[in-house]
Amino acid sequence: MKPLNSPNPVHEAVRAESLTKVYGDGDTAVKPLQELSVSFPAGCFTAVMGPSGSGKSTLMHVLAGLDVPDSGTITLATESGPVSLAGLSEKQLTLVRRANIGFIFQAYNLVPAMTAEENILLPTSLSGGRNVDSEFFDQVVDRLGLADRLGHRPFELSGGQQQRVAVARALVSRPAVVFADEPTGNLDQTAGAEVLDLLRTAVDEFGQTVIMVTHDATAAAQADSTVLLSDGRVVETLHHPSAPQLAAAMLQAASSGSAGSASGHDRVTEAGPQR
Numbered sequence: 043m044k045p046l047n048s049p050n051p052v053h054e055a056v057r058a059e060s061l062t063k064v065y066g067d068g069d070t071a072v073k074p075l076q077e078l079s080v081s082f083p084a085g086c087f088t089a090v091m092g093p094s095g096s097g098k099s100t101l102m103h104v105l106a107g108l109d110v111p112d113s114g115t116i117t118l119a120t121e122s123g124p125v126s127l128a129g130l131s132e133k134q135l136t137l138v139r140r141a142n143i144g145f146i147f148q149a150y151n152l153v154p155a156m157t158a159e160e161n162i163l164l165p166t167s168l169s170g171g172r173n174v175d176s177e178f179f180d181q182v183v184d185r186l187g188l189a190d191r192l193g194h195r196p197f198e199l200s201g202g203q204q205q206r207v208a209v210a211r212a213l214v215s216r217p218a219v220v221f222a223d224e225p226t227g228n229l230d231q232t233a234g235a236e237v238l239d240l241l242r243t244a245v246d247e248f249g250q251t252v253i254m255v256t257h258d259a260t261a262a263a264q265a266d267s268t269v270l271l272s273d274g275r276v277v278e279t280l281h282h283p284s285a286p287q288l289a290a291a292m293l294q295a296a297s298s299g300s301a302g303s304a305s306g307h308d309r310v311t312e313a314g315p316q317r
């Protein structure tokens with residue numbers, strides 16, 4: 043894992059430049075990422091929104107080193123300096139991910155044979171058991187209402203409880219960057235609010251960077267900024283938008299499609315501090 047020679051601006055946690063991803067070829071080719079460039083500031087909560095199929099999940103997987111772009115670069119700020127994911131071997135990438143990244147998957151991705159507690163502690167046990175802060179573990183588990191479910195295996199948990207186990211798993215080792223793909227999608231309003239609250243706390247109290255895909259404008263309004271995707275590109279970045287402003291921006295992105303991103307430059311909207 044070799045730090046880049048070019049200095050990365052201090053306050054950037056993740057930077058992507060000209061990312062392209064293509065599935066298939068010819069007439070059936072799908073391009074979920076089209077020369078997409080984006081930067082996520084460190085210690086901030088950023089939401090990613092966009093119409094279905096606009097490339098949100100693909101972007102998250104590629105940024106987290108779980109999938110590889112066809113072209114473009116991703117730079118991750120680590121304790122030892124900025125690291126370009128493209129320059130890493132599979133083994134180095136795994137180590138960088140374990141040390142720096144937490145991921146909350148849309149489909150939970152829990153290990154069926156393991157209890158909730160074992161699932162939550164899996165990333166830390168894979169790294170040799172380091173960074174297990176039992177007080178923080180208890181705090182996260184309590185906040186997510188999982189204290190009496192720790193001995194259960196995933197099939198004994200509801201979908202919402204499984205999602206909360208996945209959230210706890212991503213947070214307990216306190217990675218610098220947490221990617222969350224629709225973390226509240228399967229939760230009721232109360233459980234969803236707890237998860238958002240915990241992600242907000244991760245940013246405000248623990249200085250982590252959270253990048254969250256959501257379809258829910260109210261959830262996105264909890265974030266500091268929202269990056270809006272359309273057709274595999276960033277079309278707008280809204281700072282401190284309200285839920286109605288986000289809902290309106292989403293409608294516009296859905297109706298304008300690729301026309302909104304034709305210039306290749308995204309708009310930046312400062313919508314004021316209301317949430």
Ligand SMILES: Nc1ncnc2c1ncn2[C@@H]1O[C@H](COP(=O)(O)OP(=O)(O)OP(=O)(O)O)[C@@H](O)[C@H]1O
Nearest residue numbers: 065072073074092093094095096097098099100101
């Ligand atoms: N492994 C794959 N093979 C082929 N096509 C894929 C694959 N993964 C994603 N796609 C396609 O890439 C496009 C973007 O998918 P992606 O899941 O990134 O979108 P999304 O914005 O997250 O959508 P949603 O909001 O519906 O979850 C879609 O057209 C999808 O069908």
